[in-house]
Amino acid sequence: MTIPFGASLIAAGDGGDIVDGKGGKGGSVSGVTSTGAVGKLSITAGKGGNATTSGKGGDGGSITA
Numbered sequence: 001m002t003i004p005f006g007a008s009l010i011a012a013g014d015g016g017d018i019v020d021g022k023g024g025k026g027g028s029v030s031g032v033t034s035t036g037a038v039g040k041l042s043i044t045a046g047k048g049g050n051a052t053t054s055g056k057g058g059d060g061g062s063i064t065a
Contacts, residue, residue: 003034009042015049015058023049026061 003010012027026046034041045061 001032003032005035006038008039011044012046012061014046017049018051018055019053021051021055023051023058025058028061030064
């Protein structure tokens, strides 16, 4: 992914919540190239979804080069 000039944020989505079972996985970000960032560039991975009654929460996302 190539980020255009002036972009300040890349944010992956969060995993879905579920009552019983396994929460969804958070989104990941990889392969980023910035072409002339002027200020700060924030990159965030998504959080894992929750299991509210029983089950297991989803894995959080990751950020890799």
